[in-house]
Amino acid sequence: MVRRKQDVQQGTLTLMVLKTLDVLGTQHGYGLAKRIERISGDELSLNQGTLYPLLLKLEQEGAIASEWGPSDNNRRARFYRLTGAGRRRLLAEARSWEQTTVLIGRFFELKPGDVT
Amino acid sequence: MRRLRRFLNRLSGSVTRRHDESRLREELDAHLQMQTAENVRAGMSPDDARRQAILEFGPVESIKDRWRDEQRLPAMDDWLLDVRYAFRQIRKAPMFAFTAIVSLAAGIGANVTVFSVVERLLLRPLPVAKPHELVYVTDERILAQPSPRFSYPFYELVRESTVLTGIAARAAQSLNVTVDGQTSRAGGELVSGNYFGVLGAGIHTGRPLLPEDDKTPGAHPVAVISEPFWKRRFAADPGVVGRSVQLNGQPFTIVGVAGNGFTGSDVGLPADIWIPLAMQREVGRNLFIEARTNWLELVGRLRTGQRRDTAADALNRQFQERASALPPGAAVRTFVLVPGDKGSSPARGDQRTALLGLFALTGLALALACVNVACLAAVRSAAREKEMAIRLAIGAGRSRLERQLLTENLVVAALGGTAAVLVSPWTTRALGAAHSGSLLIELSLDPRVLVFGVFVSVLTGFFVALVPIAASRRVRLALGSEGSRTALRAGSHRPGAHDVFVALQLAMALSMLISAALLVQSLRGLSSVDPGFRADNLLLASLDPKSAGYDSDRIDGFWRTTLEQVTEIPGIQSVSLAGTVPLSGGRQRQPWTNPASGEKIEIDTNFVGPQYFRTLGIPVLGGREFNQGDGRASRAVLVVNERLAQMFWPQQDPLGKGLRVPESGNPAGEVVGIVRDAKYRDLRGEAGPMIYRPVLQTRSTDAMTLHVRSSADPGPIVSAIRLAMANIDRNVSLFQVTTLEERLDSSFARTRQAVLLTGTSGGLALLLSAIGVYGVTALAVSRRTRDIGIRVALGATRRHIVRAIGARVGALIAIGLGLGLLGSFGLTQMMGTLVFGVTTGDAATFAWMAAVLALISLIACAIPVRAATRVDALAAIRHE
Numbered sequence: 001m002v003r004r005k006q007d008v009q010q011g012t013l014t015l016m017v018l019k020t021l022d023v024l025g026t027q028h029g030y031g032l033a034k035r036i037e038r039i040s041g042d043e044l045s046l047n048q049g050t051l052y053p054l055l056l057k058l059e060q061e062g063a064i065a066s067e068w069g070p071s072d073n074n075r076r077a078r079f080y081r082l083t084g085a086g087r088r089r090l091l092a093e094a095r096s097w098e099q100t101t102v103l104i105g106r107f108f109e110l111k112p113g114d115v116t
Numbered sequence: 117m118r119r120l121r122r123f124l125n126r127l128s129g130s131v132t133r134r135h136d137e138s139r140l141r142e143e144l145d146a147h148l149q150m151q152t153a154e155n156v157r158a159g160m161s162p163d164d165a166r167r168q169a170i171l172e173f174g175p176v177e178s179i180k181d182r183w184r185d186e187q188r189l190p191a192m193d194d195w196l197l198d199v200r201y202a203f204r205q206i207r208k209a210p211m212f213a214f215t216a217i218v219s220l221a222a223g224i225g226a227n228v229t230v231f232s233v234v235e236r237l238l239l240r241p242l243p244v245a246k247p248h249e250l251v252y253v254t255d256e257r258i259l260a261q262p263s264p265r266f267s268y269p270f271y272e273l274v275r276e277s278t279v280l281t282g283i284a285a286r287a288a289q290s291l292n293v294t295v296d297g298q299t300s301r302a303g304g305e306l307v308s309g310n311y312f313g314v315l316g317a318g319i320h321t322g323r324p325l326l327p328e329d330d331k332t333p334g335a336h337p338v339a340v341i342s343e344p345f346w347k348r349r350f351a352a353d354p355g356v357v358g359r360s361v362q363l364n365g366q367p368f369t370i371v372g373v374a375g376n377g378f379t380g381s382d383v384g385l386p387a388d389i390w391i392p393l394a395m396q397r398e399v400g401r402n403l404f405i406e407a408r409t410n411w412l413e414l415v416g417r418l419r420t421g422q423r424r425d426t427a428a429d430a431l432n433r434q435f436q437e438r439a440s441a442l443p444p445g446a447a448v449r450t451f452v453l454v455p456g457d458k459g460s461s462p463a464r465g466d467q468r469t470a471l472l473g474l475f476a477l478t479g480l481a482l483a484l485a486c487v488n489v490a491c492l493a494a495v496r497s498a499a500r501e502k503e504m505a506i507r508l509a510i511g512a513g514r515s516r517l518e519r520q521l522l523t524e525n526l527v528v529a530a531l532g533g534t535a536a537v538l539v540s541p542w543t544t545r546a547l548g549a550a551h552s553g554s555l556l557i558e559l560s561l562d563p564r565v566l567v568f569g570v571f572v573s574v575l576t577g578f579f580v581a582l583v584p585i586a587a588s589r590r591v592r593l594a595l596g597s598e599g600s601r602t603a604l605r606a607g608s609h610r611p612g613a614h615d616v617f618v619a620l621q622l623a624m625a626l627s628m629l630i631s632a633a634l635l636v637q638s639l640r641g642l643s644s645v646d647p648g649f650r651a652d653n654l655l656l657a658s659l660d661p662k663s664a665g666y667d668s669d670r671i672d673g674f675w676r677t678t679l680e681q682v683t684e685i686p687g688i689q690s691v692s693l694a695g696t697v698p699l700s701g702g703r704q705r706q707p708w709t710n711p712a713s714g715e716k717i718e719i720d721t722n723f724v725g726p727q728y729f730r731t732l733g734i735p736v737l738g739g740r741e742f743n744q745g746d747g748r749a750s751r752a753v754l755v756v757n758e759r760l761a762q763m764f765w766p767q768q769d770p771l772g773k774g775l776r777v778p779e780s781g782n783p784a785g786e787v788v789g790i791v792r793d794a795k796y797r798d799l800r801g802e803a804g805p806m807i808y809r810p811v812l813q814t815r816s817t818d819a820m821t822l823h824v825r826s827s828a829d830p831g832p833i834v835s836a837i838r839l840a841m842a843n844i845d846r847n848v849s850l851f852q853v854t855t856l857e858e859r860l861d862s863s864f865a866r867t868r869q870a871v872l873l874t875g876t877s878g879g880l881a882l883l884l885s886a887i888g889v890y891g892v893t894a895l896a897v898s899r900r901t902r903d904i905g906i907r908v909a910l911g912a913t914r915r916h917i918v919r920a921i922g923a924r925v926g927a928l929i930a931i932g933l934g935l936g937l938l939g940s941f942g943l944t945q946m947m948g949t950l951v952f953g954v955t956t957g958d959a960a961t962f963a964w965m966a967a968v969l970a971l972i973s974l975i976a977c978a979i980p981v982r983a984a985t986r987v988d989a990l991a992a993i994r995h996e
Binding site: 047 | 118119121122125126139140142143144146147149150151153172173174175176179182183185186187
């Protein structure tokens with residue numbers, strides 16, 4: 001059976017990355033990709049590589065910072081962590097996301113006859 | 117904020133060309149290894165594990181691309197590449213680039229220069245507090261004069277008004293400044309005590325002039341100097357306050373230096389020194405009670421929020437009530453307030469029109485320069501058609517190609533503009549000086565000028581780029597058939613816009629050069645004109661005995677003593693006096709009755725001393741000169757010039773004839789001499805009739821000018837004369853000390869100005885039109901290379917080729933020169949009074965200038981035509 005995976009919506013990956021880093025603290029790129037896949041319950045069709053340009057973009061914007069460090073198997077890996085600006089941005093985006101959800105939810109609850 | 121941060125990071129990535137991919141590669145390797153290791157742990161074979169890891173990672177190259185783009189600004193990268201490529205193009209065709217850059221630099225430079233002067237004189241607000249509140253207090257005469265002036269008694273009355281926060285008065289007064297024994301000329305202003313306060317002019321050091329400095333006539337020898345003058349003359353000496361200087365020979369103390377580069381309210385006539393109006397007599401004016409002489413400019417400051425028209429109404433109401441307090445002879449006025457935020461300037465009014473006209477002219481010159489460069493660019497793009505086609509063929513987008521061409525032209529315009537802006541401070545100073553001799557524009561780059569230069573350059577770049585971009589659109593990939601058809605079509609004899617513009621340039625250059633040449637001839641004509649007197653080694657110095665308290669009874673003795681004492685000074689040949697000095701602009705007229713016709717007529721009348729004609733070098737044709745004996749006790753005598761003699765006593769001997777004063781009918785005197793006509797008003801045209809009367813026979817105490825003829829340069833004897841005068845009476849001072857040669861010289865000033873302006877713009881136009889002719893010919897040749905090749909192959913000789921190309925360019929030159937001749941007739945008509953001693957239709961000048969221009973045009977077109985004759989038939993045909 002082929003399971004149909006959800007494509008990643010524009011902008012949501014950013015939110016996922018920020019939230020994951022917020023919860024788990026410092027992570028390297030591979031770890032981040034694995035966590036996101038696991039949290040999404042493998043519902044997500046994600047090319048792991050696409051994470052890297054996004055991480056660079058977030059770093060250029062100052063939301064995250066990165067440095068080299070040793071990985072579990074003692075290789076060199078790049079570790080990313082959330083900055084203060086990133087944390088504030090996460091809060092703001094989470095709030096706006098919730099508002100959107102609530103709003104869209106109301107439309108989905110509409111029944112014929114609710115609107116006159 | 118975060119967009120900005122990202123942008124800056126990417127920008128720095130682009131500019132530093134940091135293409136650091138090692139980091140991504142290392143992260144990528146680590147990622148794949150970790151994934152492979154996990155897959156192996158999950159039971160896959162190592163090969164499968166690796167393959168699966170890569171699959172999950174996604175398309176590596178596209179991810180790398182996105183990563184790279186994220187690091188830099190792709191658009192910026194492309195643009196930097198374009199700029200680099202543009203510079204390579206310039207290196208590849210240095211002659212083309214050089215001509216283009218010089219052409220644009222000339223065009224942009226002319227505009228930047230004129231803009232600088234316009235900005236300085238017409239746009240820049242005065243460097244004072246709240247300049248928008250300043251108003252010029254003028255009256256209904258403002259319709260006829262740029263800045264109506266008022267008399268001192270009138271000012272005293274208006275000053276009391278409380279409608280405005282204050283009204284200040286000023287008058288320009290040029291001064292001889294002596295510092296440490298060194299004398300030089302400086303621009304000065306006589307100002308009321310509240311001048312600095314009303315204008316809100318800041319002070320750099322010391323204090324401004326205050327109302328207390330303007331109370332008692334002669335009692336406040338204080339002066340404030342301008343910052344530029346302080347730097348120029350005192351080397352910015354911090355201890356300048358308290359120093360003593362001599363102004364027109366009188367001691368003054370410097371009390372302050374004005375701040376913010378303030379040089380007075382008249383930006384066209386910058387002031388170096390300000391002194392109180394109370395000291396006017398000390399520097400040679402005595403107009404405290406004179407109600408008929410209007411000489412003061414009035415500046416006021418509106419109250420906060422006050423409107424100009426309501427203030428003017430209030431001022432008029434208030435003034436009407438006081439009009440009775442005015443001294444007799446003063447006119448009652450209706451006030452008009454005009455904005456004073458930019459100061460007044462002689463550049464306003466007709467000179468403003470001239471300046472804006474010049475601006476329009478340089479704008480036209482720049483447009484023509486653009487057309488030239490566009491024409492050259494078209495030549496280049498014809499040569500580059502192949503390159504374009506190849507680039508299109510290997511996949512460059514057309515828009516990419518167009519952006520490239522735009523960048524190339526922007527770079528050329530930017531180089532031209534940079535050159536223009538860098539030299540603009542000097543050209544601006546030169547133009548300022550030509551515009552008004554006393555205007556010294558500081559050598560600095562104004563930000564507004566800089567912005568203007570950048571704006572004009574960018575605009576120029578865009579405009580010039582249009583042509584090659586349009587040309588690039590015509591480029592087809594299939595060079596073989598389409599390309600040659602384009603070439604054939606372009607080779608037709610249809611006149612294009614280029615040709616029209618080139619003809620216009622030639623016309624402009626010719627008319628400017630003809631005007632300049634005519635003006636130069638006028639200058640030469642003017643300096644060879646016989647004015648009727650000898651101007652060399654003649655010193656002039658004015659004396660005002662009335663201000664020292666002389667009355668009608670004592671005046672005679674004073675003049676006699678003065679003449680005697682000054683004659684004693686060694687090196688002096690002769691000395692005399694006169695009320696009217698030639699070419700000074702002043703005149704005195706008296707009503708006389710013409711005995712021939714009986715009509716009353718105003719005749720220029722000059723009161724002169726003994727030996728006047730000998731001193732000035734005016735030949736006595738009959739009778740005698742005035743001498744010491746022509747005093748009050750002897751009978752009244754007159755001397756007339758030829759012109760008057762002819763008018764009053766045609767075909768008669770005027771000697772011994774008598775004249776009566778029309779009002780009283782009393783005898784005014786008997787003619788004892790006839791002298792040659794001398795030009796007092798203007799070197800151009802004829803001398804007018806003139807009656808000379810002996811100063812020693814009048815009871816007038818008016819100021820007189822001492823005429824001193826010396827055997828050598830009169831400069832060194834000035835101090836001797838000063839000393840002699842001090843011995844006679846300390847209270848009488850010399851003012852307006854100058855030489856007749858200086859007067860003569862300044863009467864040429866306007867013509868000289870016009871020569872400079874038309875000469876430089878003519879030179880500019882000449883340069884542009886030479887480039888234009890070169891460009892248009894080169895364009896024709898390059899478009900017809902194949903055509904020429906075929907002709908040569910069919911046996912055409914060089915002469916045939918030259919004729920084929922030359923016919924069209926020759927016609928163009930002929931049309932341009934024809935238009936130019938027509939234009940110069942118009943232009944010389946406009947200059948009317950400036951042109952002198954040559955008829956405006958001077959055929960020789962017109963012919964010479966046309967010949968010069970034709971020669972230069974021929975040289976300019978010879979270069980590409982020569983190239984055309986060397987076209988190798990085989991190469992030209994194969995080329996297509």
